Amino acid sequence: MTVRAERDAIDGTALLRWGWTCLAGLEQRREEINALNVFPIADADTGTNMLATMRAAVQAAQARVDPQSTYEVAAAMARGATLGARGNSGIILTQVLRGIAEATRDGDLTADTLPDALERASSLVRRALSSPVEGTILTVLECAAASAASRSGTSLAEVALSAADGAAKALGDTPSQLGVLREAGVVDAGARGLVVLLDGLVSVIRGEAPARPDYLPGDIEVVSGREHPGHANSGPDSPEACFEVMYLLADTDETRVATLRDRLAALGDSVGVVGDGNGSWSAHVHCADAGAAVEAGIAAGTLAAIRIESFVVTASRVDDDCAAxxxxxxxxxxxxxxxxxxxxxxxxxxxxxxxxxxxxxxxxxxxxxxxxxxxxxxxxxxxxxxxxxxxxxxxxxxxxxxxxxxxxxxxxxxxxxxxxxxxxxxxxxxxxxxxxxxxxxxxxxxxxxxxxxATRWGSLRAAAHRALTMVGTCESGDGLGLVGNDVVLIERDVLSAGRTLLDRMLGLGGELVTLLMGAGTPEELAGELSAHIARGFPGVEVTVYSGGQQEDLVQIGVE
The missing domain is CATH 3.40.50.510 (Phosphotransferase system, mannose-type IIA component)
Structure with missing residues (x-):
C-alpha cells in the first residue's frame, strides 16, 4: 500500500506545478469541453481557449527567475493569462488566477487562504461581467468557494477536495439553471474546465485527482426543468452578435474601464473587462459593430493584440470543412x-x-x-x-x-x-x-x-532613408506597402499605407485577415487597421497577433 504525503501549503514551486498539471488536464479534456460548448456561442472552442489561456499563464511564470514566492508565481500567471486570454472562458480564468495572487500576497496558499482565493475570484468575475448568467462557470466558481469555506479549520487537502467536489456537483446542476444547456443535453463547458483546474489542485496536494465521469453531449439527465429567470440565450440565433472582439488595454484606470464595460454592453453581449491587478487589462465582447468596439477601447486607453473573429463566417467555414x-x-x-x-x-x-x-x-x-x-x-x-x-x-x-x-x-x-x-x-x-x-x-x-x-500576403514598413522603389522614390519616414517582396505603394505615413494596402488586398476578396504586429509597431496601429477593416469590409474576420518581427511593422495575410 502506497501512502502519499499531503501538502499543508502550496508554495511558488508547487503552484507552478499546478499550472503544468492544469495544462495536462485541459489538453486531455479539450475535445470533451469543446463538444459541450453551446453557450454563449456554439463554436466548440471553450476547451481550446482555456488551454491557450492557461498556457500563456504558465509560460509567463516559467520565464521568471527562480526562486519565486507563491505571490510572484500567481501574479505572473495572472498577468500572462490576461495578456494571452482567449474567449469568454479565458477572460474568466484570468480572474481565478488573480484571486489566487491577491490571496497569497503575504504567504503560501493554505487551508485558510484557498477559500479566500476562490471567494475573491468569484467576486472579481461577477464584477467583470456586464450581465452575469447563472448556470455557467460563474455559478460553479461561487459554489466551489462556498464549499471550500465550509471546510474552514481543516487541512488544505480537505478544503481543496471540498471545493472540487462542490464545483463538480454544481456542474451537474447547470442544465437545470440554463435552458440552452438543458436543450442540448450538456453541462456548461467553461464550468467543466474549472472542475479540471480544481481537480488539478487536489492532485498536487494529495498526489491523486478525484475520479470524474466523461461529460458527453446527450448524456445529461436533468432532474429539474426549472430555469433561473431572466437568462436569455445570446447564442448563434441572436442577430445582433456577429463578431467576437478582444483586445488588451493599458494606460487606463478603474473609472475608464467601467465606462468601457458599459459602452461594450450597449454594443453587444458576453462582455468581460478584466485586469491582472497590476495595470494590464483584457476586454471581450460579442457584437455586430466590431469597429465601434475597437473605438470604444481606443477611448479607454492604449490598445494592443486586437482579435476580431466573425463566428457567423467561422461557423460556415467549419461546416464546409467538415463536409469536405x-x-x-x-x-x-x-x-x-x-x-x-x-x-x-x-x-x-x-x-x-x-x-x-x-x-x-x-x-x-x-x-x-x-x-x-x-x-x-x-x-x-x-x-x-x-x-x-x-x-x-x-x-x-x-x-x-x-x-x-x-x-x-x-x-x-x-x-x-x-x-x-x-x-x-x-x-x-x-x-x-x-x-x-x-x-x-x-x-x-x-x-x-x-x-x-491561398493566403495573399503583404507587409507594412517605414522607409529608413530615401530610396528608389518600383513605384517611385520614397523619403525617410514614408509608409511602404508591399505585396510579397515588392513595394507597391508609398504613402506619407504607415497608417495611410496600411489602409490603402488593405483596400487593395481586400478588393480582390477575402474572409479572414491576419495582422502580425512587429516589435517596433506603434501600439495604436493594430486598432486603427482593425477598425478600418470593420468599417470598410463588414463580415471579414480579423485576427491580430503580436509577432515581434524586426523589419515588417505589420505582416498581413488575407484568406
Whole structure:
C-alpha cells in the first residue's frame, strides 16, 4: 500500500506545478469541453481557449527567475493569462488566477487562504461581467468557494477536495439553471474546465485527482426543468452578435474601464473587462459593430493584440470543412485521428518571440531568433528532429535554391523532408492551421501548401532613408506597402499605407485577415487597421497577433 504525503501549503514551486498539471488536464479534456460548448456561442472552442489561456499563464511564470514566492508565481500567471486570454472562458480564468495572487500576497496558499482565493475570484468575475448568467462557470466558481469555506479549520487537502467536489456537483446542476444547456443535453463547458483546474489542485496536494465521469453531449439527465429567470440565450440565433472582439488595454484606470464595460454592453453581449491587478487589462465582447468596439477601447486607453473573429463566417467555414473531410474539427489542425502515433512533425522558421509562441502553440517545432536564419542552421535543426517525416515551413527565411539544397542534404534513409511553399509567417500560420497528422504525409503537405498558396500576403514598413522603389522614390519616414517582396505603394505615413494596402488586398476578396504586429509597431496601429477593416469590409474576420518581427511593422495575410 502506497501512502502519499499531503501538502499543508502550496508554495511558488508547487503552484507552478499546478499550472503544468492544469495544462495536462485541459489538453486531455479539450475535445470533451469543446463538444459541450453551446453557450454563449456554439463554436466548440471553450476547451481550446482555456488551454491557450492557461498556457500563456504558465509560460509567463516559467520565464521568471527562480526562486519565486507563491505571490510572484500567481501574479505572473495572472498577468500572462490576461495578456494571452482567449474567449469568454479565458477572460474568466484570468480572474481565478488573480484571486489566487491577491490571496497569497503575504504567504503560501493554505487551508485558510484557498477559500479566500476562490471567494475573491468569484467576486472579481461577477464584477467583470456586464450581465452575469447563472448556470455557467460563474455559478460553479461561487459554489466551489462556498464549499471550500465550509471546510474552514481543516487541512488544505480537505478544503481543496471540498471545493472540487462542490464545483463538480454544481456542474451537474447547470442544465437545470440554463435552458440552452438543458436543450442540448450538456453541462456548461467553461464550468467543466474549472472542475479540471480544481481537480488539478487536489492532485498536487494529495498526489491523486478525484475520479470524474466523461461529460458527453446527450448524456445529461436533468432532474429539474426549472430555469433561473431572466437568462436569455445570446447564442448563434441572436442577430445582433456577429463578431467576437478582444483586445488588451493599458494606460487606463478603474473609472475608464467601467465606462468601457458599459459602452461594450450597449454594443453587444458576453462582455468581460478584466485586469491582472497590476495595470494590464483584457476586454471581450460579442457584437455586430466590431469597429465601434475597437473605438470604444481606443477611448479607454492604449490598445494592443486586437482579435476580431466573425463566428457567423467561422461557423460556415467549419461546416464546409467538415463536409469536405469529416475528420476535421474547428481548429483545422486536429482530428479524431490526431491521437494516432504518426511519426511526423512540423518545423517552422519564426522571427520574433510572439511569432515563435504562436507556432509552438499550434504544434510546430520552432527555429527562430532575431538573427537571420542560414541554410546551415536550418539543416542542423532538421537533422536534430527525431521524426521520420519532417514538414518544413521556411516562411520566407531563405531563397528557393537554398531550400532545395537543404532538403536534399537533410533527406536520408530514415528521414523524409518536405519543404512547403510558405513565403511569410502569415502563410505559415495558415498552412499550420490545416495540418493534420492523421493524413498521410503527401496529403498533409498538399493541404498545407494549398492553404499557404491561398493566403495573399503583404507587409507594412517605414522607409529608413530615401530610396528608389518600383513605384517611385520614397523619403525617410514614408509608409511602404508591399505585396510579397515588392513595394507597391508609398504613402506619407504607415497608417495611410496600411489602409490603402488593405483596400487593395481586400478588393480582390477575402474572409479572414491576419495582422502580425512587429516589435517596433506603434501600439495604436493594430486598432486603427482593425477598425478600418470593420468599417470598410463588414463580415471579414480579423485576427491580430503580436509577432515581434524586426523589419515588417505589420505582416498581413488575407484568406
Amino acid at each position: 473531410d469529416p475528420r476535421n474539427t474547428r481548429e483545422g489542425g486536429h482530428s479524431d485521428a490526431a491521437d494516432m502515433p504518426v511519426d511526423r512533425a512540423v518545423l517552422a522558421v519564426a522571427e520574433g518571440e510572439g511569432a515563435a509562441v504562436l507556432f509552438e502553440a499550434a504544434g510546430a517545432v520552432v527555429l527562430g531568433g532575431h538573427e537571420p536564419i542560414t541554410a546551415d542552421a536550418l539543416l542542423t535543426a532538421i537533422r536534430r528532429m527525431p521524426n521520420r517525416e519532417v514538414l518544413v515551413l521556411p516562411n520566407g527565411a531563405l531563397p528557393a535554391h537554398e531550400l532545395v539544397a537543404v532538403g536534399v542534404a537533410a533527406r536520408d534513409a530514415r528521414r523524409d523532408v518536405l519543404m512547403l511553399p510558405s513565403g511569410s509567417m502569415v502563410q505559415g500560420l495558415a498552412a499550420l492551421a490545416v495540418h493534420d497528422r492523421g493524413r498521410i504525409a503527401v496529403d498533409d503537405a498538399f493541404a498545407m501548401s494549398e492553404a499557404a498558396a
